Amino acid sequence: MRMTISLSQNRTLIAGLSKAEKRSRDWIVFLPESAADFQTGSRSELVRLIGRGLAAHFNFLTINKPGVGPRKVDREAFERSFRRHYRVKDALAAMKAVIPPGDRIYLVGYSEGAYLAPEIARLDRRVMALAMIGGGTRGWLKEELSNARPREKAAVQRKIREIQKHKTSTEKWMAFSYATWHSYREDRTLEALKKLRRPALAILGSRDRTIDLKSTLNDLKRLAERKPIQIEVLPRCGHSFNGHWAPVGRALREFLRTP
Structure with missing residues (x-):
């Protein structure tokens, strides 16, 4: 299912969503990377992310970027919205429009989405836990x-x-x-993590050269001493996680069963 979400400044985005076969009040919300293609929010996309067994228990919402459509990308609309403050506001608007009050949200952010997830989690009380895949902590x-x-x-x-x-x-x-x-x-991801009280999982590639891996690991390890943050570092893995989505899925499944 697709839903057009009205945003501030006369902007829109298309959310992709699908419901669990049996009624559920739990949602996986996926925040994609900056260069993501259009995602439908289908059951098959969720199964690829967390596996068939666990996927059966969750509704699924994926938040496409403004300007990203099923057939083409409106580059002007995409660029106009490619600002951190818009990304946060847009995700909150999509979750508010799609997910009923009182339902539970589990955020999964990849790359750009991982940078945003802690800040978004702090601004929506329905977020129970969050996972950050391939995201750093610094500006x-x-x-x-x-x-x-x-x-x-x-x-x-x-x-x-x-x-x-x-x-x-x-x-x-x-x-x-x-x-x-x-x-x-700015270091808004780090600042949000410092104030976060929800369980969080960080999945990182040991060969990631896109983020500042050293600072990210140091930040997360310090925070994990007093906050419910788990860290998973995949060996021989870069920023794209090509060939490593199976261990990502295993880490997500274990984490989502425990919050």
């Missing part, structure tokens, strides 16, 4: 500087200063506009 510009090779540091620092001067520009750097980079500059 994106900081991560790029941290991951840069020594000979690249100066160039990255210059680019960061340029982005800070032109923070609303749609000029691109590494596929994202300056405005997008600027909107993700």
Whole structure:
């Protein structure tokens, strides 16, 4: 099933959803990566994520990005909404429109969605637990500087200063506009995790070079000393998790059975 969700600033997104065969008040809500194709929210998508047995107990909602449609992407609409504050507000709007009051939500965020999940969880009391797949804890510009090779540091620092001067520009750097980079500059994921009281699972690839893996692990380990945060690091796995979705599914199944 597809549902068009009305958003602020005359924007819309298409949510994909499906219900469990037997009545359920539990929902898996999937927050996809930044470059995700259109997702239908079908039972088969949920089965691929968490397995057939557990999927039978959950309704499923996947929140497509504004501008992402079943046949094409409206690039202008996509770019206009590719700002962190919009991503958070849009997810909350979709959950409010689709999921009845009193139902329980289990967030699963992948890549960009993982960065957003803790902040969204804090703003909707129905969220019982969240899983973050391939997401970091720090601002994106900081991560790029941290991951840069020594000979690249100066160039990255210059680019960061340029982005800070032109923070609303749609000029691109590494596929994202300056405005997008600027909107993700702060450590809002880390700050949300510090205030979070729900159980959380972080699944990371040991070879991920997109996020700042070292800072992410250090942050999560410190937080896990006093918060219900589990950390799963998959060996020989990069940011895309290609060839590693089976262990991701196992980790999700174990986690979702325990909150």
